[in-house]
Amino acid sequence: MYKTTMKIDGMMCGMCEAHINDAIRKVVPNAQKLKSSHSKGESSFVSETKPDEDMLRKEIEKTGYSVLSVHSETEDKNSGNGQRIKPDYKNWMPKGMVLGMACGAAVFLLLSIVTLLTPISEPVKKIMIPILFVITVIFIFVTIWMFLMYRAFSYDGNRKMSKQIIEGVASCINIPDGGRGLDVGCGSGALTIACAKKNPNSSWTGIDRWGKEYASFNKKLCESNAKAEGVSSVSFMQGNALKLPFENETFDAVTSNYVYHNIPSNNRQAILLETLRTLKKGGTFAIHDIMSKAKYGEMQSFVEKLKSMGYSEVKLVDTTNGMFMSKWESAWMGLSGSAILMGRK
Ligand SMILES: C[S@@+](CC[C@H](N)C(=O)[O-])C[C@H]1O[C@@H](n2cnc3c(N)ncnc32)[C@H](O)[C@@H]1O
Numbered sequence: 001m002y003k004t005t006m007k008i009d010g011m012m013c014g015m016c017e018a019h020i021n022d023a024i025r026k027v028v029p030n031a032q033k034l035k036s037s038h039s040k041g042e043s044s045f046v047s048e049t050k051p052d053e054d055m056l057r058k059e060i061e062k063t064g065y066s067v068l069s070v071h072s073e074t075e076d077k078n079s080g081n082g083q084r085i086k087p088d089y090k091n092w093m094p095k096g097m098v099l100g101m102a103c104g105a106a107v108f109l110l111l112s113i114v115t116l117l118t119p120i121s122e123p124v125k126k127i128m129i130p131i132l133f134v135i136t137v138i139f140i141f142v143t144i145w146m147f148l149m150y151r152a153f154s155y156d157g158n159r160k161m162s163k164q165i166i167e168g169v170a171s172c173i174n175i176p177d178g179g180r181g182l183d184v185g186c187g188s189g190a191l192t193i194a195c196a197k198k199n200p201n202s203s204w205t206g207i208d209r210w211g212k213e214y215a216s217f218n219k220k221l222c223e224s225n226a227k228a229e230g231v232s233s234v235s236f237m238q239g240n241a242l243k244l245p246f247e248n249e250t251f252d253a254v255t256s257n258y259v260y261h262n263i264p265s266n267n268r269q270a271i272l273l274e275t276l277r278t279l280k281k282g283g284t285f286a287i288h289d290i291m292s293k294a295k296y297g298e299m300q301s302f303v304e305k306l307k308s309m310g311y312s313e314v315k316l317v318d319t320t321n322g323m324f325m326s327k328w329e330s331a332w333m334g335l336s337g338s339a340i341l342m343g344r345k
Pocket residue numbers: 092166184185186187188189190191207208209210211214217239240241242256257258259262263
């Protein structure tokens with residue numbers, strides 16, 4: 001939802017407020033919470049999409065008032081009971097895993113100290129202490145690494161890497177008005193919702209297995225995130241990327257982000273083909289993942305294979321060269337090989 005506030009010069013009374021409201025309704029027929037105040041010289045309203053600033057200015061100025069400023073910003077929706085709902089896309093590095101690793105580090109540190117202080121035989125101590133020390137150091141190292149990943153991915157942190165990637169992948173999507181899109185492995189709904197927001201005249205389905213490994217992601221979370229974002233053209237369902245429950249050529253666009261490398265498989269190109277099976281002829285795709293040779297095999301020959309199958313504009317774009325992250329970030333975060341496979345069927 002967008003809240004738009006305009007400073008308007010020339011409003012003198014309640015009649016002027018009504019004129020301005022009528023002008024705004026002409027441009028934004030579905031405007032909600034529309035109010036104008038001559039004492040404040042201000043009008044404001046809430047709308048599902050960002051209003052056209054120029055059209056607002058023109059329509060209001062036709063009635064003889066001057067628009068001094070127009071400011072639109074996204075607004076978190078209220079949840080009926082007055083509590084504010086903010087979208088919560090969680091984190092690709094589950095918080096539980098970071099805390100679990102930190103607890104492990106604390107337990108082994110404690111064990112090391114107890115062993116050091118306990119009066120047990122020296123030869124046993126000599127073996128136990130270095131072993132416990134090494135395990136403790138490994139736990140501490142992995143905890144720090146996971147915490148740094150958590151912080152880099154976080155939607156609330158400074159880096160906001162997940163947000164950058166989601167918005168970047170969504171911007172590669174091309175879908176006609178009235179089209180249907182699919183997001184495979186939608187997690188908390190971030191990419192499905194971003195695609196729907198960027199393409200308000202299309203409808204999107206997010207599908208996910210929602211297994212134990214990403215326990216904080218589920219259908220209810222996706223739906224509440226869509227509500228918080230004011231997006232109604234999305235739906236979510238449970239299903240497996242290995243065998244999608246859709247007919248051939250159902251969708252006008254298909255997308256996915258960081259999903260297939262999580263699926264145990266010795267043929268991830270087959271998973272890509274399963275996704276592309278659901279794409280209509282002429283439809284577009286943008287699939288982002290860690291497409292290293294170890295995980296996906298030879299991807300350049302897969303690009304050629306798609307071209308020989310009649311796909312066009314197919315390209316594999318490296319996203320670790322500054323597009324979504326730097327080479328250094330991709331290396332320490334274990335995301336080397338990240339790339340977007342995109343094109344048209
Ligand atoms: C790193 S998360 C990415 C989530 C989402 N695409 C995003 O960008 O925020 C990986 C997602 O893949 C999903 N996933 C893993 N295996 C899957 C499968 N076989 N079918 C569908 N989804 C799967 C997980 O449940 C998880 O939500």
